[in-house]
Amino acid sequence: MQSPVRFSSCRGVAFEIKPHSDPFAIGNETKDEPRSGSIRRLWPSWNQLNSSKVFPSSISKSMSLASSHFCDLDPDNNNDEEDDDYEDDVVLQKLEEGDHHDENSEKDHKPIIPSASKRQQGGARKQSGSRLSVILLDQGLFTVYKRLFAVCLTLNITGLVLAATGNFPYARNRTALFSIANIFALTLCRSEAFLRVVFWFVVKVFGRPWVPLPIKTATTSLLQSLGGIHSSCGVSSVAWLVYALVLTLKNRANTSSEIIIVASAILSLLCLSCLAAFPLVRHLHHNVFERFHRFAGWTSLALLWVFVVLTISYDPKTKSYSNQLGSRLIKQQEFWFTLAITVLIIIPWLTVRRVPVKISAPSGHASIIKFEGGVKSGILGRISPSPLSEWHAFGIISDGKSEHMMLAGAVGDFTRSLVSNPPSHLWVRQVHFAGLPYLTNMYDRVLLVATGSGICVFLSFLLQPSRANVCVLWVAKGIEQNFGKEIEEMMNMQPKDKVIVHDTAVLGRPNVSQMSVDAAKKFGAEIVIVTSNPEGSRDVVNACKASGIAAFGPIWDS
Known part of the structure; x- marks a missing residue:
C-alpha cells in the first residue's frame, strides 16, 4: 500500500513529505563503504592544506532529525516499523513544488548509512517534536x-x-x-x-x-x-x-x-x-x-x-x-x-510561455534543465508540464549572459520524468520572482550556507558580478556523482577563499551549525543566509544568532 504524500511550504519553497530517504540526503558512510571511486576529486581539509575549500572531517556531528529532502543534512534509513511511522511524520523533501512521490520506486535504492541506536533516535525525537511544531513553533512565538x-x-x-x-x-x-x-x-x-x-x-x-x-x-x-x-x-x-x-x-x-x-x-x-x-x-x-x-x-x-x-x-x-x-x-x-x-x-x-529546454542527467537522481537567456543572481523561477495543474519552483543558476539553468532532484513524478523521459519543451513564467537570496546584494559581506540542491540559488553569486562579497558553504553528498561535473567545476573554478565544500560521502556528516558560525567569523560576514530543510535552517539561524551574527533562512509561508 502506497503511503500518502504530504507537503508543507514556504514562499517558492515547497517541501514534500515521503517515508523513504532520497539518495541525495546527507549521511555518514558505513565502515565498508569506500571513500574513493565514484568521487574523483577529494578536497582536503583545512588542517591538511590552508588553501582547501573544506572543513576538517573531525567536526562534531549534527543532531538534526532525519530527512530525505534533497537539501537535508542527516538521513535516517531504518527498516524498523516504528521508525518508518516516525519518518512519515518528519521527513521533508526538496525545493521544488508539488511533486508526488512513489514509495515503491525508492525501496531498492536506499543509501547505506549507519543508523543511530533506538535510544539515540528516541532522544532526537523528544527534542525536536513533530514536523509541524518545527515549522510553526520552533522559530519562536513572536516572530x-x-x-x-x-x-x-x-x-x-x-x-x-x-x-x-x-x-x-x-x-x-x-x-x-x-x-x-x-x-x-x-x-x-x-x-x-x-x-x-x-x-x-x-x-x-x-x-x-x-x-x-x-x-x-x-x-x-x-x-x-x-x-x-x-x-x-x-x-x-x-x-x-x-x-x-x-x-x-x-x-x-x-x-x-x-x-x-x-x-x-x-x-x-x-x-x-x-x-x-x-x-x-x-x-x-x-x-x-x-x-x-x-x-x-x-x-x-x-x-x-x-x-x-x-x-x-x-x-x-x-x-x-x-x-x-x-x-x-x-x-x-x-x-x-x-x-x-x-x-x-x-x-x-x-507571461506564461512554452519554451524549448535542454535537459541532461548527471545521475539518475537529478537533472539539469537549461533555458535561453541570462538571469540576475538571487532569482527563482517556476516551470510546469501543465500550467493549470502544477508549478514547481527552483533556484536559477546563471552567469547573467546567454543562458540559465535549474537543478532538479528526481524526487517526485515530474522531476523523475525529467530524468527518464526528458521533454523538449516546458511551460515557464517569464516573470521570475525574487526571494530571500536576492537581498544578499543589500549587504557587504555575506555567508551563504546551502545543503544539497540548495546550492542552486547561490551559485549565480559566484558566476556573475554582485555587489556583495560572498562566501559559499556547501554541504552535500557525492558532489560529482550526484550533481555532475558541470556543477562541481563551477565550484572548483572559484577562489578558494570564496567556497567551502564539504562532501559527506568523503568526510562524513558535520555539525553544519557550528561550521556556519566558524565560517562566518573567519569571513567577517555581516549576515548568514541559509537554504536547508526546516530543522537545518532553524539550527543554523539559531546558532548564528547566539553568536551575535544576523542570520536568515526559509520560514513557513514566507
Whole structure:
C-alpha cells in the first residue's frame, strides 16, 4: 500500500513529505563503504592544506532529525516499523513544488548509512517534536511573521468594533469596501511581479555602505515575513464581509436577493480558502490547498466583479438596476480595488510561455534543465508540464549572459520524468520572482550556507558580478556523482577563499551549525543566509544568532 504524500511550504519553497530517504540526503558512510571511486576529486581539509575549500572531517556531528529532502543534512534509513511511522511524520523533501512521490520506486535504492541506536533516535525525537511544531513553533512565538499577522488583524478588528459601535461611520457604510481592500492587500503580498519591483527598490535604496546594518536586517525580516500580512488580510476580509452581510440582512428592503446570494457565495469561497490554508491542512494536504486556493480564488474574483456591478448599479428607490453603469463605476472605490486585484492576478499568467529546454542527467537522481537567456543572481523561477495543474519552483543558476539553468532532484513524478523521459519543451513564467537570496546584494559581506540542491540559488553569486562579497558553504553528498561535473567545476573554478565544500560521502556528516558560525567569523560576514530543510535552517539561524551574527533562512509561508 502506497503511503500518502504530504507537503508543507514556504514562499517558492515547497517541501514534500515521503517515508523513504532520497539518495541525495546527507549521511555518514558505513565502515565498508569506500571513500574513493565514484568521487574523483577529494578536497582536503583545512588542517591538511590552508588553501582547501573544506572543513576538517573531525567536526562534531549534527543532531538534526532525519530527512530525505534533497537539501537535508542527516538521513535516517531504518527498516524498523516504528521508525518508518516516525519518518512519515518528519521527513521533508526538496525545493521544488508539488511533486508526488512513489514509495515503491525508492525501496531498492536506499543509501547505506549507519543508523543511530533506538535510544539515540528516541532522544532526537523528544527534542525536536513533530514536523509541524518545527515549522510553526520552533522559530519562536513572536516572530516577525506572527507579529505582522497580529498587528494587521488587530487593526482590522479595531475598525470593525468602531464601525459596529457607531464610532466609525465611514467603515459602517462601506463594509464591503474594507473587505475588498483586504483582498487587494493580500493579493499584493503575493504578487511576484510587484514584489520583484519592491525587492529591486529595497536593494537600490538600502544596499549602500552607510545604511546601518540593523535597518538592513529589519527590512530583510519584513520582506521575508509578508506572508503574515497575506494571511491576516485573508481572515480580515472574511470578518468584514460577514459584518457587511449582517448589515445587509438587517436592511434587506434596500438591497436585492441577487446581491445577497453573490455576497454569500463569495463569503463561502473565502471561508473555504482560509480553512484550506490552515497550517495543519496545508501541511498534510498541500495539493488540495494549492489547487483549491487557485481555483476558488479565480471563482471569487469573477463573483466579486458581479457583486461590484450589481451593488453599484442597483437603485434601492426604484428596486431596479441602472443602465448608466459606466459613469457610476469609475467613481466607486470598489471598482478600482477590484480592477487592481484583477491586474495583479492576470500579470503572471500573461507571461506564461512554452519554451524549448535542454535537459541532461548527471545521475539518475537529478537533472539539469537549461533555458535561453541570462538571469540576475538571487532569482527563482517556476516551470510546469501543465500550467493549470502544477508549478514547481527552483533556484536559477546563471552567469547573467546567454543562458540559465535549474537543478532538479528526481524526487517526485515530474522531476523523475525529467530524468527518464526528458521533454523538449516546458511551460515557464517569464516573470521570475525574487526571494530571500536576492537581498544578499543589500549587504557587504555575506555567508551563504546551502545543503544539497540548495546550492542552486547561490551559485549565480559566484558566476556573475554582485555587489556583495560572498562566501559559499556547501554541504552535500557525492558532489560529482550526484550533481555532475558541470556543477562541481563551477565550484572548483572559484577562489578558494570564496567556497567551502564539504562532501559527506568523503568526510562524513558535520555539525553544519557550528561550521556556519566558524565560517562566518573567519569571513567577517555581516549576515548568514541559509537554504536547508526546516530543522537545518532553524539550527543554523539559531546558532548564528547566539553568536551575535544576523542570520536568515526559509520560514513557513514566507
